[in-house]
Amino acid sequence: MSENRTARVLDEARGLRAMVWVMAIMLFLTVLAAALGLGTASAGRLLDRQLAGRLTVQLVGGDARASDAAAGAVLARLRRMPQVTRAVAVPRADLVRLLRPWLGEAAEDGELPVPAMIDVDLRDADDASVARVAGQVRAASPLARVDRHQSWMSPVSGLMRTLTWLAAALVALLALATAIVVVLTARAGLEAHRGTIEVMHMLGSTDVQVARLFQRRIVRDAAMGGLVGTAAAMGMTALVGGQVSRLGSELLGGILLAPLDWALLAALPFLFMGVATLAARWTVTRALRHNL
Amino acid sequence: MATIVQFENVGLRYGSGTETLSDISFSLQSGAFYFLTGASGAGKTSLLRLMYLAQRPSRGIIRLFGEDAVVLPRDRLPGFRRRIGVVFQDFRLVPHLSAWDNIALPLHVAGMPVAEINEAVREMLAWVGLADRAEARPATLSGGEQQRVAIARAVIARPELLVADEPTGNVDPEMADRLIHLFGSLGKLGTTVVVATHDLHLLTRLPQAQMMRLDRGRLHDPTGLLRFPTAAA
Ligand SMILES: Nc1ncnc2c1ncn2[C@@H]1O[C@H](COP(=O)(O)OP(=O)(O)O)[C@@H](O)[C@H]1O
Ligand SMILES: [Mg+2]
Numbered sequence: 001m002s003e004n005r006t007a008r009v010l011d012e013a014r015g016l017r018a019m020v021w022v023m024a025i026m027l028f029l030t031v032l033a034a035a036l037g038l039g040t041a042s043a044g045r046l047l048d049r050q051l052a053g054r055l056t057v058q059l060v061g062g063d064a065r066a067s068d069a070a071a072g073a074v075l076a077r078l079r080r081m082p083q084v085t086r087a088v089a090v091p092r093a094d095l096v097r098l099l100r101p102w103l104g105e106a107a108e109d110g111e112l113p114v115p116a117m118i119d120v121d122l123r124d125a126d127d128a129s130v131a132r133v134a135g136q137v138r139a140a141s142p143l144a145r146v147d148r149h150q151s152w153m154s155p156v157s158g159l160m161r162t163l164t165w166l167a168a169a170l171v172a173l174l175a176l177a178t179a180i181v182v183v184l185t186a187r188a189g190l191e192a193h194r195g196t197i198e199v200m201h202m203l204g205s206t207d208v209q210v211a212r213l214f215q216r217r218i219v220r221d222a223a224m225g226g227l228v229g230t231a232a233a234m235g236m237t238a239l240v241g242g243q244v245s246r247l248g249s250e251l252l253g254g255i256l257l258a259p260l261d262w263a264l265l266a267a268l269p270f271l272f273m274g275v276a277t278l279a280a281r282w283t284v285t286r287a288l289r290h291n292l
Numbered sequence: 293m294a295t296i297v298q299f300e301n302v303g304l305r306y307g308s309g310t311e312t313l314s315d316i317s318f319s320l321q322s323g324a325f326y327f328l329t330g331a332s333g334a335g336k337t338s339l340l341r342l343m344y345l346a347q348r349p350s351r352g353i354i355r356l357f358g359e360d361a362v363v364l365p366r367d368r369l370p371g372f373r374r375r376i377g378v379v380f381q382d383f384r385l386v387p388h389l390s391a392w393d394n395i396a397l398p399l400h401v402a403g404m405p406v407a408e409i410n411e412a413v414r415e416m417l418a419w420v421g422l423a424d425r426a427e428a429r430p431a432t433l434s435g436g437e438q439q440r441v442a443i444a445r446a447v448i449a450r451p452e453l454l455v456a457d458e459p460t461g462n463v464d465p466e467m468a469d470r471l472i473h474l475f476g477s478l479g480k481l482g483t484t485v486v487v488a489t490h491d492l493h494l495l496t497r498l499p500q501a502q503m504m505r506l507d508r509g510r511l512h513d514p515t516g517l518l519r520f521p522t523a524a525a
Contacts (some may be wrong), residue, residue, distance in 0.1 A: 199384045202346060204374030205399045206367075289366070292348065
């Protein structure tokens with residue numbers, strides 16, 4: 001049947017109109033959840049990448065002079081190592097400034113055992129090369145203690161991963177809920193159009209042809225609502241993203257979406273339309289099997 | 293002449309009551325015209341519903357176009373139904389569609405190209421005298437006009453078998469006469485026509501028509517031509 005005539009066969013299906021609103025809300029929530037998931041996933045990836053190849057060497061114990069001397073030796077050793085891309089001593093003044101809120105004026109007292117610190121970036125982040133570097137550092141000075149950033153930042157990475165999985169679960173649940181709504185809508189439509197369906201059958205329509213009447217109608221409504229909901233949610237995401245980037249936080253900055261993430265969000269309404277199509281077709285053809 | 297429809301000891305029971313139709317045996321030849329008469333409640337509509345595959349019999353054998361129609365699998369029904377045109381007693385027009393679109397439905401279902409459909413629908417509307425009501429919805433048409441739309445929809449796909457349930461019930465005698473002659477002319481195209489009616493006046497209008505009479509669910513064959521097996525066989 002031609003497009004427009006087909007749609008009009010079920011013209012007065014008021015129940016189907018509700019689909020527009022339901023789908024708008026569903027897609028709004030889905031796209032927000034997906035944006036959260038993609039944001040936390042990318043922040044987690046960034047965090048892992050930054051932390052994995054970064055070490056901090058502390059030189060603890062002894063007086064300031066001794067730890068400075070040890071720091072010099074360790075630095076010299078580190079800079080000769082090929083797998084080290086960068087090794088810089090954290091200036092004592094910076095450390096003191098960092099500690100002042102806790103220690104007050106005492107931090108400036110030269111007698112306080114403030115450890116010397118060295119930031120190290122590695123070319124490879126694997127455990128073996130980290131262990132190799134740590135071994136050489138400890139050989140250079142017995143005062144040296146090597147920290148992997150990963151070990152103390154891992155709770156943050158864990159949180160990011162949890163949020164990502166939560167968002168994925170939300171998207172899946174919303175897709176399921178959408179399918180259920182479509183099934184219920186299609187059933188209501190079948191009931192409302194029982195007479196028309198019987199006539200279509202008597203005129204030689206196949207079940208697939210009848211199902212297509214509902215499918216087209218439901219999917220058109222779903223598309224309309226879905227695009228509205230998606231646009232609203234993407235606008236919201238962009239707004240929040242703008243606020244995050246104004247914060248200038250390195251950690252939160254990782255949450256900003258890449259172009260590919262935006263493309264994935266824009267694809268969601270089409271995915272949901274696919275879900276709606278299948279759900280409508282399945283419901284209608286299954287129901288019609290009981291007719292003669 | 294080929295046998296288009298053949299019933300053999302067919303019985304139909306709705307629910308668990310007595311049989312609405314019993315021991316129905318007859319055969320219909322291609323291109324012939326049949327009147328099915330009988331009092332209201334005699335079972336005319338029920339018999340026609342068996343014929344256009346809206347109902348399966350409780351017992352007996354029904355052959356359509358040479359094939360067993362009782363055990364026909366569901367996915368083959370549409371193919372059979374496209375060869376049968378039906379004028380329902382209550383018209384069954386799709387309420388949201390115009391007269392034009394209602395008449396076009398069988399051709400859309402059959403997948404005919406739109407240009408050909410438009411040509412056929414225009415011709416059909418003129419044939420039933422509704423050229424000026426093409427865009428009207430069924431609700432705005434008179435009973436007689438709705439009936440003519442239903443007839444146009446039933447014949448537009450040039451069915452091999454046309455089944456009409458009281459197709460002149462809502463039109464004046466003059467229009468009834470015209471419609472019956474239209475049905476009669478379909479025989480020349482090879483269409484087998486079965487018209488159920490309790491209007492005895494109509495029966496005299498087509499000399500070539502054969503009679504089937506239902507009386508409380510049993511078939512009487514006043515001319516002897518319908519007997520199964522056929523006299524010729
Ligand atoms: N769907 C049905 N369920 C139960 N009884 C029916 C049904 N359709 C028809 N009947 C009964 O079958 C009998 C024959 O009806 P019908 O075939 O409509 O006769 P006619 O068309 O000759 O008036 C009537 O007694 C009617 O009540
Ligand atoms: Mg009847």
